Amino acid sequence: MNIPSELKYTKDHEWIKIEGDVATVGITDFAQSELGDIVYVEVETVDETLDREEVFGTVEAVKTVSDLFLPLSGEIIEFNEALEDEPEKVNSDPYGEGWMIKIKISDDSEIGDLMSDEDYKALIGA
Numbered sequence: 334m335n336i337p338s339e340l341k342y343t344k345d346h347e348w349i350k351i352e353g354d355v356a357t358v359g360i361t362d363f364a365q366s367e368l369g370d371i372v373y374v375e376v377e378t379v380d381e382t383l384d385r386e387e388v389f390g391t392v393e394a395v396k397t398v399s400d401l402f403l404p405l406s407g408e409i410i411e412f413n414e415a416l417e418d419e420p421e422k423v424n425s426d427p428y429g430e431g432w433m434i435k436i437k438i439s440d441d442s443e444i445g446d447l448m449s450d451e452d453y454k455a456l457i458g459a
Contacts, residue, residue, distance in 0.1 A: 389403045392420075
């Protein structure tokens with residue numbers, strides 16, 4: 334199970350890479366393995382400002398559809414459009430080419446509520 338130490342995590346199995354006031358978000362290796370083959374990623378919230386834990390999109394796998402929850406409040410400034418044609422990138426490279434959105438963070442204080450890699454490993458029993 335790949336859980337990079339430089340990233341932050343949520344209880345909803347999203348990872349967050351923070352660079353200045355922009356955060357890149359995707360789902361974890363654990364989440365994609367639990368979901369199975371991902372066939373569709375839908376994000377219709379680009380240019381919207383949402384609060385932490387609001388649904389920003391969905392990921393559809395062969396056996397289920399799961400909501401995606403925003404890990405930090407802010408404006409969704411970009412969607413990884415490569416996922417429209419190749420949603421399987423979430424399975425093959427969840428921390429790289431399988432990223433989902435970028436957020437302009439509106440409340441830096443929320444960053445402290447995110448999980449470290451060690452906390453996330455404890456959550457999933459890794």
